[in-house]
Structure formats: structure tokens, C-alpha cells
Amino acid sequence: MRHHPTFAAPTPFGDGHGGDLSAARRAYPLAPEPWLDLSTGVSPYAYPIGDLPAEAWSRLPEPEALRALEKAAALAYRASEGAAALAAPGSQAIIGCLPYLWPARRVGILGHAYRGHSDAWRAAGAEVDRVEDLAGLADRDVAIVVNPNNPDGRLVPAEDLHALARELGEHDGLLIVDEAFMDFVEPAASIIPAMPTRGVLALRSFGKAYGLAGLRLGFVIAPVELAKKLRAALGPWPVSGAAIALGAKALADADWLATARRKLTADAAALDEILLSAQFEIVGGSPLFRLAAHRDALKLFDALARAGILVRRFASRPALLRFGLPGSDADRARLRAALSFGATRK
């Protein structure tokens, strides 16, 4: 039994979804606790839970409360009149279900993007391939753009997406714009405010920006007709009482979001400085993560894991690591020290 695989050995984790500390602990049982998890793009700042009423747990969520949550989301995301915002237990719940609600044969995804999309469409039997430029998506049944993209942060202008949606609409295609990391990007980048009336839907994640990934809350914003179909599939109680109570409050709390944005901007700058000091090249990112290249990336992944720090790696692109934002000086010092120590090892 090998407790400490070397950087060259295939490791059973780190390339899947982020956040799997249990797998990290199995692979690195001698790493110091607690682990510092930088393997996701979840904000280190959690919206305060406060005291939830007992009814949020015990009672079925009421239609009026769900509508209030969805109205708060429509306002926060500036949805147009012709579009509806529907709550879902995480945007992943929509991603998994969409291939069945909207059957398609030929699916294209822009660039190297969040793998949940391709996993879901392939599971439903579609052909999925990666397309390197937007024009290559126009003839697909379904085109998927993660915007800004995870992990590289590439941002497609909203006007280009609108043009693509029009082209897709000519042959009843569907454009899916996954705005999971849009919350802290400039408002004009979102497709939602000027969403066309057909052939497009947008996904938003609540948990990432509000640091509440365990709450399972996300939204799909869709033209009214498509929204009806989604509503029937999601059913009358799509999200928990806690998600309704916290989501409605947080989405209306512009001050909290502005404060989080300021802190995250400073955190990202501090992370950049640490990565540059450690000879990384920063090749992309969003306000919630950085993608960085290093010729010894896998060795550093291993060194970080031995120090109890989990980041995200990519089997197909071994020179890249993705770093979530450390949210405290202590966590930054720990990252800096582990990178510095890792660089000295052979």
C-alpha cells in the first residue's frame, strides 16, 4: 500500500470534480489537518446563515415563497420581461436533466470547459465535441458556452452570444450559456438582460458567489415557453426551505455582494502574487479562481497535497493547476510556504 504516490504516479483524485477532500485524505493520509481546499471555485466568504425558522425544515416550501425567491433572482440577474428565473437544487441539477428535456444529437461545447455538461449529454446518448471558436457551434443542435469559462476564464461578449443564438434559432437549435462564475464579472457580460425569446437559456449558480455550495441552489433563466417545460420537470418543491429563506435574502443584499467583491478582488491579487513568486504563469481565471501554468505543475500538486492543500489538476493538461482563492492571511501563508518548499524538492 502506497500512502504517498509520487507526482508521476496516476493519482485517483484531483482530476474529477473539485472539493473531494475524502479522496485527498485517502491518497495523502499523513497530510496535516485541516486540509485547505482550493480545488473549487466556491467563494471563501459564506453568506451568514442566521437563525432559520423551524418551519423552513419541517414544512413543505410554499408556492408564494418559491415565487419570491425566483423574483429576487430575476431582479439580481436582471432578467428581461420575456424570461423566467426558476430555482433548482444547484445548476448541476438542470445540467443533468436538460439532455432529456431537450433531446439533441449533435452537441458542441466551446473550448475546454466544465465537464459536467459533456458528461450529461454523453450519458443521454448525444455526440459531444469540443469546438475551438464560436462560429463552429452554429450548426449544432445544442451549443454550450460556459461564460466566463471554467477553468480558463475566457469571456465571450454577450453580443456574440446573441448572434450565435439567432443562428441556432434558425434551425431550432438551443444555446446554453452557463454563467456559474458570472456574479463578480462586469454586468454587461451577462446574456440574461437581453435574452432572446427562444432558443437560449442561461444557468446561474448561487452557491459559488455566496459561499454556500452545500445549500444546493441555482437558477435557470429561460424564455417563457421553455421555462414552462422546465417548471413541470422541476416540480412544485424544487429547493429546500433553507435555500428559499437564505436565497431570497442574499439575492436582495447588494451591499453584501459588493463587500464580497472587494474582498475577493484583493484575495485574487494576493493569490496572483503568490503564484508569480512561485514561478507560475497565470494563464486565465475568474474572480473566484486562477488557472496557472508551471513546468513542474504535477510535482507541485503533489507537494501541496502532502502539505494538506488541495488544488485542481487536469489529466489532459498536466502543466496547469487551478487555484481557488485563499480567504485569509493564514491560508495564504500556508500556500506560499508549501509552494516554496515544493519547489526545493526533486
Next chain:
Amino acid sequence: MRHHPTFAAPTPFGDGHGGDLSAARRAYPLAPEPWLDLSTGVSPYAYPIGDLPAEAWSRLPEPEALRALEKAAALAYRASEGAAALAAPGSQAIIGCLPYLWPARRVGILGHAYRGHSDAWRAAGAEVDRVEDLAGLADRDVAIVVNPNNPDGRLVPAEDLHALARELGEHDGLLIVDEAFMDFVEPAASIIPAMPTRGVLALRSFGKAYGLAGLRLGFVIAPVELAKKLRAALGPWPVSGAAIALGAKALADADWLATARRKLTADAAALDEILLSAQFEIVGGSPLFRLAAHRDALKLFDALARAGILVRRFASRPALLRFGLPGSDADRARLRAALSFGATRK
């Protein structure tokens, strides 16, 4: 504007899903607060929430924790080796999604049952009709049996369901057994322990028996092949961190469930006595609700609502009301008084 519709007037609520106190408050704004909600089949005894770790909110739920929850469910529901238990954000989430995962044209539902099923299949374009005996389901693409049935409590023996599943399997049909109200029924009644290896799936609700409907947790138990397809659609984070923490603990807590069962048995007997005193005929029920007939049922529905007590009525069967269980002497006294007062009004 009429604040107090008479019993004969069509009311805008009470015939849909239970639990919509907001609609009740709009229809009966002068009713005393707090309302007593007996319109659902949710247990009045909530499993204690305790202190949830901050990580249950902030972090993405981990695969290992989800597996532990699903293992606890498989044990509690006594799933066989050939079947898997998958967590979902309420069994309704599965109900809404299934018509797309398993396309079918001809769907049959046994008797007058929970309407979520027919709503979902019709939304997906299937023909749905009600079948009065089990044999009438054998030639369908999909057959649905709510067992025990909501609202009348009819219980189909597991061996009859096994026979039906075999017949359906001969033409690749699917039997869906919704065991949302099975938790307090005798163990031999569940189809899960001897589930066949194809053509059948069972649904279980966590929120009803554990009094945590707002948590959104339910399970689908399915043969391994079908479970794989469901897993892909549900995705890697189907339920909240709170649902994982509480669900795993509660499902392993046989003592708590036994205590709840004893209290509910006494509560149901006390409710029966109240209903019989008020000249209701009890025509069915389960350990979590009673279905009762009265020639003045709609008048009594109205009288109860004026007294701030919401029960469930059925537009197509106006002589019937369904009562959830009052869980305290005070609630029982309030129900008794409102029924008594209602009976004296003309």
C-alpha cells in the same frame, strides 16, 4: 372583494397540493393565527436538527458523504443487493424527471392517487389514465402504484406488485411504486427488499416520516442498470449538505422512528375519535393521514378554514376530506371545537 367565500363557492385553494398556507391566508384573511396545517401527510414530529457543521452549508457535498447517506437509506429500506438507493431533492424531483428519462406513451395509474405523477407524465406528452384494478395496468408502457395510496390508504400486497412487474417486464414496461407513505406500515408491504432486477423502481420520501419536508430529501431505489441512468441525470451533488448530515443520522436511528411510530399511532386513534364524533365516516388512511367522508364536507372545510385549520379537499370528490395528524392535545382540541362549531352552522 369577497374575503369569506361560502362553502358552495369555488375556492382557489385546497384542491391543489397540500401545505399552501399563503393561499389559505389570502382566501381567509380573518382566520385566527397561527394556522393549523393538516393539509399534508407530513409527520408533526420533526427529527431534531441539532447543530449542523458550517461545512454542511459552505462546501460542496463530498462523494463519500453522499454514498454514506445512500447506504443508510439502502439499509433502512432493506434494499436488495441488485438494487441501488439514490438520493434526490425529494421524491417529487424524480417524479418530474422520470417521464423524460423513460419515455412512454401509455401510462396507467392505479386508482385516484397523488396527482404529481399524472401531472408529470402529461407534461411530457404521455397519455395517462386511471385504472381501477391492478390487472388493468399490465399492458401499459408505465404503470404507477402509490402504495400505500394517497389519499385512501389502499395497500397492494407486494407479491401482487411483483407479479405485475413480471408481466410489464415481458414488454419492457416499467412499474413505479411510490412508497412515500410506507415508513410506518408493516415491513412486509414494501416491494424494495425483493425488488426484481429490471422493470421496476420504488420511491421513498424522507421528509414525511421524519417531519422534515422542507429539507427536500427522497430516494429512488432501482435495479443497478436503471440506477446508472438516474445517477447521471441527478449529477454528483443531488442533495444539500444538511440533507446528507441529517438524513444519514436519522435513517440509522431506529429508536427515534419507533418512538415516532408509537406517537403517531396514538395520534391517529385520537384523530379517528374526533372525526367519528363529528359524524365523519373514515373511509381510508395511512399512519400519517386519514381520509374521511361527510355529506357536509365542503361546509366543514370552509368552517375549519375560518377557524384557521387547513385540511385537504378534492374537487372531483366533494364528500371527502383528508386530515393530517394533529400532534398535540391543543391542536386536537382546536380541531374538535372547529368541527363542532362548523356542524351547528347552516
